[in-house]
Amino acid sequence: MVGKMDADAGMVRAYGDGLSQGQTGQLCKFIVNTTNAGSGALAVTIDGPSKVQLNCKEVAEGYEFTYTPMAPGDYMITIKYAGIAHVPGSPFKARITGQGKAAPWSEQSQVVVETVTKTSTTQKYASFPPEVASDASKVRTSGVGLQRAVLNSESMFNVDATGAGHNMLMVGILGPTIPCEEIRVRHVGGCQYTCSYICKERGDYVLVVKWGDQHVPGSPYRFQVQ
Incomplete structure (x- = not known):
């Protein structure tokens, strides 16, 4: 994989x-x-x-x-x-x-x-400052999984951090009473990622995508699972 x-x-x-x-x-x-x-x-x-x-x-x-x-x-x-x-x-x-x-x-x-x-x-050599600054505003997200999800089915979205500098991608999903049990983040090359998750309860969700400690454009996302 x-x-x-x-x-x-x-x-x-x-x-x-x-x-x-x-x-x-x-x-x-x-x-x-x-x-x-x-x-x-x-x-x-x-x-x-x-x-x-x-x-x-x-x-x-x-x-x-x-x-x-x-x-x-x-x-x-x-x-x-x-x-x-x-x-x-x-x-x-x-x-x-x-x-x-x-x-x-x-x-x-x-x-x-x-x-x-x-x-x-x-x-x-980690004490030396990185040559490329991080800029979360240059991160782009796409995919149906940012706006909606189906109960007990896998939902997906993509993150493109090309040109956003050197940092960590952090994804979190808060559900009505508990977070999603499992969120998968995969680097597919060139600072591009595919993310998937499964919602196991109905209600309102908040999806957070950060590049380092900064929200990417559009984050936090909000959607409802029926």
């Missing part, structure tokens, strides 16, 4: 206090090291007593994830690489202590990143 040929989930390493412990109201952090693991879709999902704002930024050795839990309890952190393969140690369980009230159901947050190939050589 495109985007998976050189990806090896077994080479990915995840570490940091945020994978095992934390305090409510305080930022929790962990690193997913993709050095020598090839390029592929990196999907991080957090299920727990409160919904968290899951953020990601690229660092020298891979990607740094941060989240702030607002209720105490156990948070399950699932990290998959190359689509469906768990990285070593996944899923992780973070025990969060402190004050706060848990939701009556489990809340889920997810970030999917199309990674770039990192090696020990690229890590050594």
